[in-house]
Amino acid sequence: MPSVPLHSSATPIVSAVLAFDVGGTDTKAGLVLSAAPGEVPEIVDIQRFRTALDAQRPGPVLVDFLDGLLRRYATEHPQLRIAAVGVTVPGLVDEQRGIGIYAANLGWRDYPFRAELESRMQLPVSFGHDVGAAGDAEVALGAGQGAENAMILVVGTGIAAALYIDGRRLRAGGYAGEVGHAMAPAPDGGLQIMEATGSAGAIGRRYLLAHPDFSGGAREVLTLAKAGDTVAQRIWAEAIAALAFSIAQAVAMIGISKVVIGGGLAEAGDELFEPLAKQIDQLLSFQPRPVLVKAMLGQNAGLIGSALKAQELLSAASSEPSTGALP
């Protein structure tokens, strides 16, 4: 009987997906391990990096940047085999064609990210919209599970949504879900884009206009409102009115029945959800009132959604009769 070493000299290899959530300022990265169906996957070594920006060559520079991070993660985690890469970006994204149509802060127009990333990385790459990916994660594993007609509404600096009707996410070539840029009644009586009043960013900015020495954000405005500051109370109420308006539009127009709220503003809890539900109710008639819940996966929803999409690429490839070996 041959002797068997207690420890193999070869490190055990576990397969993982490297996920990126590219933002206008920072890019978050993490190695996402496989999980049982319905389980939230473990993410290893989440790090934030300053997003590489270049006004002249925004697309190629981002590809270089992400490829550099891939090499760094591969070197630093030799025990993990990176089998695929998931990338999400903000703005307008054509997920079917893998193209970044437009992103105000990042500067590209119609850049073929998926093809360029796959060519550079020599790995399968999924390419998607950040809020869309976060929505997919909430629907697959989080607060949106089982919902057929759901809105995943991310309320932060700006506002965007992932919309699911009849169990499918609406895409419209990247244009579906930009609810922050739909019109809503403005506090002064006119109309303006909803996120100009309803976003966490707007709440802080509008309070700053009234109090130029203010240095906080939406959280601090809420604290002031609870302490009796009437300007803060008004700005908070106007934000809720704007959000309620857009949610009620989505209910009346496309039949949304569940709203999952994520992003910074969701942390306000009852101070947000209770008045919001009341105002939505007043804007509806025969329609069933939507269930409002807080997102479950928190700030990592985008990374997880991005990884889920990359894992789908792998299982699609492995179920094909004959594919080339993945590197």
Add this chain to the structure above:
Amino acid sequence: MPSVPLHSSATPIVSAVLAFDVGGTDTKAGLVLSAAPGEVPEIVDIQRFRTALDAQRPGPVLVDFLDGLLRRYATEHPQLRIAAVGVTVPGLVDEQRGIGIYAANLGWRDYPFRAELESRMQLPVSFGHDVGAAGDAEVALGAGQGAENAMILVVGTGIAAALYIDGRRLRAGGYAGEVGHAMAPAPDGGLQIMEATGSAGAIGRRYLLAHPDFSGGAREVLTLAKAGDTVAQRIWAEAIAALAFSIAQAVAMIGISKVVIGGGLAEAGDELFEPLAKQIDQLLSFQPRPVLVKAMLGQNAGLIGSALKAQELLSAASSEPSTGALP
């Protein structure tokens, strides 16, 4: 060699679908012949009947009524073999389950029309929403052909839409498309449901409020507006503002890129389409402006859509490996 009669005593049998478009006042019926793919089918013997109403038993009475019309059509058209029946109704409809959820003017709640009609008629029956069926017809054969992200907006007494995103009609269990009941800015500065200002019905009603001796409808209000009547001009402009608001919401929220306008108001032509396009433009920013076109199939779109759906039942049945013979 046996002698062959020049004319067979048996009448040649052509297959047809009997289509019904049930409204709150009238029900339209017609025999729809098969057509080549992409061709608008011929409709034989279109008739209007007073819809049978019964506040106590609205569902069963409608089933009796439609079954009576089926027998009448079968008797009067012995040369046609009625192979299936298509039925559309207004209100909230669960097309997947074949259920009329709710119809204000007709009175039913959660009535299983498809099952009851099939049981009574002993024929395959399709059951759908009137505006949804009209939209399907416009997308298949009319002004919406080839559009992936389209709104078929029917502006008549009330307003409803069929919404198509990524090439599929949104259903949400019957709740998608009720844009007439979504909020829009009211002329007096508040909010009210869009059809209270934007529908042809509202245009006539609002002018009547200002001129109690008025006896026309939206068409006459438009004529007065063109002749310089300032009240008529204001009411017309307010209707267009309401329609523009809801269309711009659909563009910004779900990425609609084509709007097919049907119903009575579409007959206004340029007087409707030109100011509407201008106002929609002002409510959008980065979004591509939607193409606005008039519906092509006119008042028979609902009948044709209803028939298309019934024909699909037949082709699905005939492509199954083994089905019972259809009567």
